[in-house]
Amino acid sequence: MAHPKNTYSLVADIGGTNTRVALAEGRRLVDGTIRRYANTQFPGLESVLRQYIEDEGGVDPIAACIAVAGPVREGRATMTNLDWAMDKDTLARATRAETVAILNDLQAQGHALGYIDPANIRTVLAGPDDRATAAKLVIGVGTGFNAAPVFDLDHGRVVTPSESGHANLPIRNELELRLCNYVSTAHGFPAVEDVLSGRGLERVYAFLGQEAEDPRELAAKDIMAALDDDTDPRAVAAAQLFTRILGTVCGNLALIQLPFGGVYLAGGVARAFAPHLGTFGFGEAFRDKGRFAGFMGNFAVHVIEDDYAALTGSAAHLVALTQG
Structure with a gap:
C-alpha cells in the first residue's frame, strides 16, 4: 500500500513480548495500519520498525513516537526483559522521521485520555x-x-x-x-x-x-x-x-x-x-x-478497554510536540 510521503506519524507500543506499530494522522490511527510483531523474531527495535515500513509499502513518516514498558531517561529507554537499544537516534535512523519521541507506556496511556472512544x-x-x-x-x-x-x-x-x-x-x-x-x-x-x-x-x-x-x-x-x-x-x-x-x-x-x-x-x-x-x-x-x-x-x-490506547497517546503526544 502506498502512503503519501511526510504525512503520517509512526507510533509503536513496545511490550515485553510483542510490538504493535501503526500510522496516525494527527491523533487518529489510520484504519488498517495496525500490525503486531513478536519481539523474539527480531534482534532489535530498528529491525522491527524497518519491517513495518516495508510492510506498509515503504512509508516515509514525518514523525515517530514509541511507548516502552520501562523507564525512559534522557531519550533512552530500558526494559528489564528485553535487551534492545531504544533511543532517539535509533528511532530516527529506523524511521527517517523529522521529529521523534520516546515515552514510558503509562505516559502514552495518559496522553490518550480525552481521545479514547x-x-x-x-x-x-x-x-x-x-x-x-x-x-x-x-x-x-x-x-x-x-x-x-x-x-x-x-x-x-x-x-x-x-x-x-x-x-x-x-x-x-x-x-x-x-x-x-x-x-x-x-x-x-x-x-x-x-x-x-x-x-x-x-x-x-x-x-x-x-x-x-x-x-x-x-x-x-x-x-x-x-x-x-x-x-x-x-x-x-x-x-x-x-x-x-x-x-x-x-x-x-x-x-x-x-x-x-x-x-x-x-x-x-x-x-x-x-x-x-x-x-x-x-x-x-x-x-x-x-x-x-x-x-x-x-x-x-x-x-x-481500548487495547490501542498507548498508540493513540503516542500520536497525541506528537501532535503536541509539533504544534507546541
Whole structure:
C-alpha cells in the first residue's frame, strides 16, 4: 500500500513480548495500519520498525513516537526483559522521521485520555463531575504494574513517569503479611508488581495453595477462565485477594496524586478483572482510608478497554510536540 510521503506519524507500543506499530494522522490511527510483531523474531527495535515500513509499502513518516514498558531517561529507554537499544537516534535512523519521541507506556496511556472512544471506557466507581482539566491518574496492571499522573496545564499536557510497581506492597492484615513473606522468599523483595500483575496473580494462587497445604500452580489466563466459569474456588479466592490489594494500592496512589479528574486502569489484567471489581471488593478497599473514607468518593475509577490506547497517546503526544 502506498502512503503519501511526510504525512503520517509512526507510533509503536513496545511490550515485553510483542510490538504493535501503526500510522496516525494527527491523533487518529489510520484504519488498517495496525500490525503486531513478536519481539523474539527480531534482534532489535530498528529491525522491527524497518519491517513495518516495508510492510506498509515503504512509508516515509514525518514523525515517530514509541511507548516502552520501562523507564525512559534522557531519550533512552530500558526494559528489564528485553535487551534492545531504544533511543532517539535509533528511532530516527529506523524511521527517517523529522521529529521523534520516546515515552514510558503509562505516559502514552495518559496522553490518550480525552481521545479514547467513550464506549471503550468502563466506569467502576462513579465520582462527582469535575472540570476536564482536573488532574487524572493512569494505573497500568498487566505484565507489570505502574502509574502516571496526568496534568493539563496552560502550556499543555504533562504526564510524569514513575516506577510505582517497585514500591513496597502495603500490608493490612495477617494474611497479606504472609503473602508478602511468601513473595519475599521467592523474589527477595515484596514489591507491588510481585502481586499486582499477571505473574502476580499466579503467585497469589500458588500462595493460597501453600496456605491450604494443597500446592498447585495455574497460569493467569487459566485462573481467569476458571473464575469466569466458576470451576475452581481457589481461583475465586485468588481473584478476591488480588482485587482487595489492588483497591488498597490504587486508593493509596489516589491520595498521593489527588486525581479529581478520575483514576483510569489500563492493561490486560485490568481489562480482564473489570467485570469482577465490583463484586470482589475493589471499591471497599479503595475507600478504606479511615477518616478519609468519605473523601475517597471524590475519585471516580474507570477501566480503559481500548487495547490501542498507548498508540493513540503516542500520536497525541506528537501532535503536541509539533504544534507546541
